[in-house]
Amino acid sequence: MMMRADAARNRELILDAACHAFADRGPDVPLEEIAAVAGVGVATLYRRFPTREDLLEAVASRHIELYEKALRKGLADPDPWRGFSGFVRAATEIQARQPGLAEVLMVPCHGPDEARSAAVFEGYLELVHRAKLDGSLREDYVPEDLPMLLMANAGVLRGTSATAPRAFKRLVEYLLQAFSCPSRRPLPAPPTPAQMHRAMNNPAD
Amino acid sequence: MMMRADAARNRELILDAACHAFADRGPDVPLEEIAAVAGVGVATLYRRFPTREDLLEAVASRHIELYEKALRKGLADPDPWRGFSGFVRAATEIQARQPGLAEVLMVPCHGPDEARSAAVFEGYLELVHRAKLDGSLREDYVPEDLPMLLMANAGVLRGTSATAPRAFKRLVEYLLQAFSCPSRRPLPAPPTPAQMHRAMNNPAD
DNA sequence: CACTAAGCGGAGGTTGCCGTCCACTTCTGC
DNA sequence: GCAGAAGTGGACGGCAACCTCCGCTTAGTG
Numbered sequence: 001m002m003m004r005a006d007a008a009r010n011r012e013l014i015l016d017a018a019c020h021a022f023a024d025r026g027p028d029v030p031l032e033e034i035a036a037v038a039g040v041g042v043a044t045l046y047r048r049f050p051t052r053e054d055l056l057e058a059v060a061s062r063h064i065e066l067y068e069k070a071l072r073k074g075l076a077d078p079d080p081w082r083g084f085s086g087f088v089r090a091a092t093e094i095q096a097r098q099p100g101l102a103e104v105l106m107v108p109c110h111g112p113d114e115a116r117s118a119a120v121f122e123g124y125l126e127l128v129h130r131a132k133l134d135g136s137l138r139e140d141y142v143p144e145d146l147p148m149l150l151m152a153n154a155g156v157l158r159g160t161s162a163t164a165p166r167a168f169k170r171l172v173e174y175l176l177q178a179f180s181c182p183s184r185r186p187l188p189a190p191p192t193p194a195q196m197h198r199a200m201n202n203p204a205d
Numbered sequence: 206m207m208m209r210a211d212a213a214r215n216r217e218l219i220l221d222a223a224c225h226a227f228a229d230r231g232p233d234v235p236l237e238e239i240a241a242v243a244g245v246g247v248a249t250l251y252r253r254f255p256t257r258e259d260l261l262e263a264v265a266s267r268h269i270e271l272y273e274k275a276l277r278k279g280l281a282d283p284d285p286w287r288g289f290s291g292f293v294r295a296a297t298e299i300q301a302r303q304p305g306l307a308e309v310l311m312v313p314c315h316g317p318d319e320a321r322s323a324a325v326f327e328g329y330l331e332l333v334h335r336a337k338l339d340g341s342l343r344e345d346y347v348p349e350d351l352p353m354l355l356m357a358n359a360g361v362l363r364g365t366s367a368t369a370p371r372a373f374k375r376l377v378e379y380l381l382q383a384f385s386c387p388s389r390r391p392l393p394a395p396p397t398p399a400q401m402h403r404a405m406n407n408p409a410d
Numbered sequence: 411c412a413c414t415a416a417g418c419g420g421a422g423g424t425t426g427c428c429g430t431c432c433a434c435t436t437c438t439g440c
Numbered sequence: 441g442c443a444g445a446a447g448t449g450g451a452c453g454g455c456a457a458c459c460t461c462c463g464c465t466t467a468g469t470g
Contacts, residue, residue, distance in 0.1 A: 003446095004436090004437060004438080004445095004446060004447065005437075005438090006436070006437065006446095006447070006448090007437095007446075007447060007448095010447085010448085030426075030427055030428085031427080031428080031429090032426095032427070032428085035449095040448080040449080041448060041449030041450055042428090042429080042430095042449080042450075043429085043430080043431085043447095043448065043449060043450075044447080044448060044449070046428090046429060046430080047447080047448085050429090103363070103364070145375070145379075147364075148361055148365075148372060148375065148376055149376075151360045151361045151363065151364040151365065152357035152358070152360045152361050152376055153357070153360065154360045154363075154364075155308075155356045155357045155358065155359045155360020155361065155363065156353055156356045156357050156360065158308070158356070158359075158360065159308070159352075159356040159359075159404050159405070160353075160356065160396065160400075160401075160404045162404070163396075163400050163401075163403040163404040164396030164397075164400040164401060164403075164404055166393065166394075166396070167353060167395070167396045167400075167401075167404075169393040170350070170353065170392055170393045170394075170395055170396075171353055171354075171357055173392050173393055174350075174380055174383040174384070174392065175379055175380070175383065177383045177389045178379040178380065178382045178383040179379070180389070184382045184385070187375055187378050187379065188371065188374040188375045188378055189371075189375075190372070190375055191365065191368075191369030191371070191372045191375075192369075195365075195368050195369040195372075196365075196368075196369060196372075198368040198369075199364050199365045199367070199368040199369055199372075200364070208416095209415095209416060209417065209466090209467060209468080210467070210468090211416095211417070211418090211466075211467065212416075212417060212418095212467095215417085215418085235456080235457055235458085236457080236458080236459090237456095237457070237458085240419095245418080245419080246418060246419035246420055247419080247420075247458090247459075247460095248417095248418065248419060248420075248459085248460080248461085249417075249418060249419070251458090251459060251460080252417080252418090255459095
């Protein structure tokens with residue numbers, strides 16, 4: 001069953017509005033405000049997105065394309081380290097472009113569109129694999145270090161995006177240098193994949 | 206003019222309750238809940254702490270002692286790197302112990318008790334200085350990298366404290382390894398001290 | 411012990427957001 | 441172009457937290 005044309009248009013208007021609103025007022029903006037900006041009634045918004053979660057997910061979904069593009073670029077790079085580090089930089093840039101949403105923009109690890117984000121994660125694992133074989137990524141790096149980095153980045157963005165919007169880049173470069181060989185002292189054990197997965201599913205408050 | 210004894214007692218009860226409440230329910234807990242746990246009426250709470258900010262600050266103030274202790278330990282260490290890194294580890298541990306408050310527990314950089322937190326920051330600068338002279342801390346480290354780290358840590362704690370409460374340690378070790386000599390590739394420019402200071406004064410959201 | 415000012419609690423008005431309901435409008439297939 | 445299904449908007453009741461007001465209680469003093 002096809003959606004009516006005007007309904008589809010409104011859906012897009014809402015998503016546009018939500019995108020801006022979330023980005024610069026955080027994930028708690030009143031839905032009524034989003035509806036107002038979109039130029040529709042609240043009821044319309046609620047019909048299309050019964051819960052705030054649904055709306056957040058839909059907005060996040062729009063970003064997955066950006067991650068896919070970054071991933072393709074990384075995989076295409078003949079230099080494994082450039083591929084890996086480029087992807088990490090791109091992912092954090094994507095977060096930075098929507099600072100209010102940074103916490104939910106961890107699409108490469110766990111996104112709303114299960115299939116596609118799983119695919120991105122697969123590709124990312126391949127980047128990791130190559131960079132390790134190549135010797136440029138330290139042996140004890142684990143895939144869960146990316147969500148960790150993205151969470152850390154979200155924290156920095158939260159604190160600085162208003163006053164020092166490039167500060168996050170410094171964090172990212174520090175971490176990339178730490179990720180690159182040679183590994184130095186041993187690291188504390190990483191969380192298990194299961195723990196990390198749960199962490200991404202129980203959004204903090 | 207001295208505060209009446211019962212008033213002082215209630216003040217402490219409120220702070221105790223607030224401490225727990227903030228730690229495990231985040232900085233947005235209803236003040237009424239804190240009052241209830243403390244066993245006092247809301248009015249009492251509002252009289253002592255007119256705004257939520259005041260209460261958060263008072264709670265944060267209690268922690269400054271922990272930072273002072275960590276700092277003393279760091280300064281007493283004959284090995285400059287152990288002193289510096291030990292302090293960083295301790296500071297992040299303090300944040301981790303109150304995950305809901307991590308965002309406001311950046312006392313070494315900017316705390317509610319101006320004089321004391323300035324003193325802690327001074328001491329921290331000394332740690333930085335020594336470790337750089339010693340050659341164990343990279344030359345291009347800047348003092349603002351600590352608030353950056355603390356914000357990053359807050360982000361990781363936010364995401365993982367419920368499911369993987371030790372995950373933050375891995376971030377910290379990665380960063381400490383990045384901070385330690387030899388420095389590798391150059392880093393992006395850090396935010397200016399003024400920017401960072403503003404960032405810590407405009408609490409996100 | 412008695413007086414008083416400091417302190418107390420909780421009732422209740424206020425606000426802001428949620429999410430639903432329903433009378434009205436607009437698409438779309440025939 | 442018409443029928444009716446699909447879609448719409450905004451009014452509305454509910455709720456949760458805020459914060460103030462005021463009559464009562466109690467610590468501290470002489």
